[in-house]
Amino acid sequence: MAGARQPIEVILANGKKHLTKDEITARKNTEVKPIMDDIVAPDYLTKKQKEEFRKLSEQLIKLKIMGETDVDALARYIVANGFYINAVKQMRKPENKNDPFRLEKWAKIQERYFKQARSSANDLGLSISSRCRLVVPEAVPSTTVENKFKRFEKGVDTNE
Template identity: 40%
Template sequence: MGKQKEPIALVEAKGRKHLTKAEKAEREASEPVLSAPASGEGSKIRAPVWLPAYLRDDFNDLRTQLVEAGIFSKLDRDTLGRYLVAQRQYTAAMRQVSDALDAQDVEAVAAWGKEQERCFKQCRACAADLGLTISARCRLVIPEALRPKEDPEEAAFLKLLEGRRRDA
């Protein structure tokens, strides 16, 4: 399996590869474009019908945060639902492991430990897909139109810091 292609905006930001205008246009045309919901439309994204009622408030809270960050669309709602279910299952398994440890039940600790690990992996995978982890957010490329407007003084300060970093 080959290396995954990076979005053209990320390639240009790194500045390591020179592309002709034709190559840039071809890459941009081949990249999928998903726009974040317009202002107010994010609240129209409903939780999946299969999501338990007790997780819907959590869904709405995270949905709001992800929409504000410009990294959530209707296509992501099932992944967010799976994340919340896996997180809930992980918490339940964690309690069972703790209870088994208190009871000094080695077999129960081993069984629930495996379940806890499985739930953690599911939760981690969904969190990475949604950009909920630090490393996942570092890989995100947010389109220029969705980026917050920069303060000119802050931009000058960032350029100064970037220059110092290059010189070091």
């Protein structure tokens, strides 16, 4: 079974596949690039959530992995993460710590929002493992190696 289609930059950086210039140009022209013109936080986010949205979206734009179509995915992550943090705070309260039924209720809520936040984070490249799949390796510059048989060529002066 074939793996997921990789961007041409990844293929070239890995250096394992030999493509002609025409094939490289064709692949570059057919690849989908994110549109980063008008990324604005959705209206349903609170003021604090919008600030977090701006901060994260700026970082994702610098990595060139977020586009306008990812706005709602990032907003869902921020909402789920906020509810997760709230559930953790509720679990730490003494009245909830001492009541096993209330603690269990908050633990279920925490688990639900943790799963939602983790899923959204993986989709956006916000986790370490998902970012490793998105990182384009840098091409290793080829070093020119001196030909050790050059001195045997005809007409080459070896006394230099």
